[in-house]
Amino acid sequence: MPLAVRLRGQTSSELYPRLLQLLDRRFSDDGRFYIVISANNLVKKIVGLNVFQTSVFMLYISMGKVTGGTAPIVVEGVTQYSNPLPHVLILTAIVVGVATTAVGLSLIVRIKRAYGTVEENEFDNKKDDAI
Amino acid sequence: MAEFIDLVLLAMLALTALWIIFLKDLFAVVMLFGIYSFLSALIFVNLDAVDVAFTEASVGAGISTVLMLGTLALTGRQEKERLSTRSKLLPLFVVTLTGAALIYGTLDMPPFGHPDNPVHQHVAPRYIEESPKEVGLPNMVTSVLASYRGFDTLGETVVVFSAFIGVFSLLGVRRKKKKDLESGLESHRVLQVIAKVIIPLVILFALYVQFHGDFGPGGGFQAGVIAAAAFILYALVFGLPKAFAVVGPKFLQWMAAFGVLLYASVGLYSMYKGGNFLDYNQLAADPIAGQHYGIIIIELGVGFTVFAVMLNIFYAFGSQAERSNVQ
């Protein structure tokens, strides 16, 4: 039980951020990935991919946070800022994600038109004439 | 307190994700995805990533959800019960393995939010301390995005452009013939009146986000998406043919290409001036002014491309839907 081991011996003031970090990083990527590779419906697969990616974004953003810092926009009198670099990377990754989603969804629309279904096992079973 | 809010949000996030796994109604799945996206955006705000939150809300919760709904309209909203005998064990095994690897990886992770973490000690300090002087913008995210890592952002704009190529080659945008039924929510007077009031405001907001990105959260991506949203609303309420009359797909195709070229031309011009690709210092006699010009122009390029691509992708999906309705 690494979670328990990790939490033992820490003062309660430290506990919240610690728990947060654990929740953030463990639960985020895991269950979401399951939807992608087990779903039979193609739309659900795409939703799963998006959810999976969003949780990776959270991994990045959680690194950038500095306790007591503020958003990285210069304000008079503030010296502690959170790290802007992960934010920049994730801005890029979000846009990449929506681009992939758009292409994936339009493939689904075409698959529906060509095969009449968007369930993976159904079009897998349809035989095509050999070209 | 902030941690407590995060904890609650994370719990809700986990619940939403679990719910998505078990639901069979795809409409609800997509809606839950929108919720998931908004929840993530809230967490991003709480973790000081305001720009990211803005983008996640407009792109993840906004455009992605709209496109998913558009797809559902064409493919049906119910997931079928699984009939195949394909085992669920393999995916479960792969996911468990991935999860185990991640947990293993967290064991040595630097503590959350500690200012002495490597990420806060190396590379980033220069962005935080020097960028207001070197680039001259208060928003460090914009400085890093547009200047220090401007090449990434060019790549990202090109990714958006590639998505357009993909969607366009797959679906194409069909212009309706005049004799086809007029579409849109013609009979909904209330919607039309409200839309007419809202759309100019949304466009104004988009312009604000576009040009204020240097000082506050925002920039070309968010502005492009918001402006596209205004036109999407117009197309939804008044029908695609009328939207085509305002900005046609062919024009948008040009605009998408133009945005990328505008961005790249800044790089070429700085090469012509003797600097490296995308070296904005060369654009004007004063490096700070040069940075300023460079960032404004490339953000415009990004805005053009994102706006044109997002709207055109919506047109592509929308015209498919109308076609199948007419049939």
Place this chain on the structure above:
Amino acid sequence: MLEQHLAALPIILPLIAAPIALILGRSVLSWGFATLVSGLAFIFSWQLLAAALSDGVLSYAVGGWAPPWGIELRVDVANAFVLLAVTAISTLVLVYSKDSIEKEVKVANHSLFYTAHLLCLAGLSGILITGDAFNLFVFLEVSSLATYALVSLASDRRCLTAAFRYLVMGTIGATFILIGVGLLYMKTGTLNMLDLAVRMDAYESSRTINTGLAFIMVGVSLKLALFPLHMWLPPAYTHAPSAVTAFLASTATKVAVYVMIRFIFTVFGIDHVFVDMGMGLILMVLAVVAIFQCSYSATVQSNVKSILAYSSVAQIGYMILGLSLVSVAGLMAGMIHIFNHALMKGALFMAVGAVFYRVGSVDIKAFAGLGKRMPLTMAAFTIAGLSIIGVPLTAGFVSKWYLVTAALEQDNWLVAALVLLGSLFAVVYIGRVIEAAYFQKLPDSQGSKNIKEVSWLMLAPMWALVIANVYFGIDTSLTTEAANSAAEWLFQADAMSVSNTQEGQMSDVVVQEVSS
């Protein structure tokens, strides 16, 4: 002026040309333009290789920001060598694609095809040249999105499901790489690959970094279709338009193999990957299984494009096998095979595309008697096929020769024997096609009477590759010199990054100076 920007040109040239190709719109115009641009990129990458061979490393700071704050492009012999192969194949495929695409893709989509091809080329060049781990992810997605579009352009409906599967697997792979890069960033605070290598040495062994390594390796393995993560590749290559398959089969996976080499040698370091993590044995076993399993699958397919697609996965096994030997000779054999395999598979898929152009089918039955009807195409197929088998005087022989020598150098007789045994499968699957073409009778239908040779526009690039196959089989000086210095450079780079820990401390000093 161009001299100064040489490192950036192979990326930005096709990147800028892509939207222009879309604006040009007309099929012939955008074809000519794309071919011209790709040709220019080839010339520049030739100069880059020459520059890298004479000067060592070329570093280019994009935006004028010094690394690690800005994005660095970093050209050495290894990536210049792969880049040369990529741009060469791209140019030849573009010449070839004019006729082939007219047959296989709707007219309205022609300019989109050329735009997507240029985007893919830009993405692949970017992956090769960039020295920044996150920038690599961005270019990976540029090339991937363009690839999905290219695959789905075919008229057969099965290309859609193939492209979708490719999209899902590709996105998972890219996301894994993103997680890996994130974990490395978390521990080191940097994204520049050189800086990463230096700063990672500060940690004896960190679980976070090991996990990052694992995620990156799995993600890249998905992209390069390493067994058992190869299931997306055969359908995608089988159902994509012929010109697309010829391009992707000879470039996309090779670039991914290079990414793996790059991460192992210049970022993580040989000691860490092979000694501490024991990746060498894993890679070797997977490579050997890939060679046999996929070569066997290739022998039982009836679609010739499928045969060649499975063969591709098997050939990737040879490259990874060379890498897993962890010696200069092994890595050099892998690098040579990256180059040579591009030549072989390019020629083979072009020949199959030519058959589809005339016959309208790529089933093995359709090849019956084609030796008489399309003599030049089938001769090209035969010579390139012999190269895949590894017959002396072809490029394939050179690859296998160096691979076997590298294995024997370590007294690894088993691997050497397995490499030779794997070639026997190639004899079977290539032999089946050749047998059909030369020893079976042409079917007596009206249509088959009208089959004739394809135009010179398709034959010329095909034969250029065939001649290259023979040329590099006889005169090996260019490939061996480049691959050898690439391999030596990679091992040196690894040694350098270990000894340069002091430099890492120096960069800390710089940070402090900046911050003070």
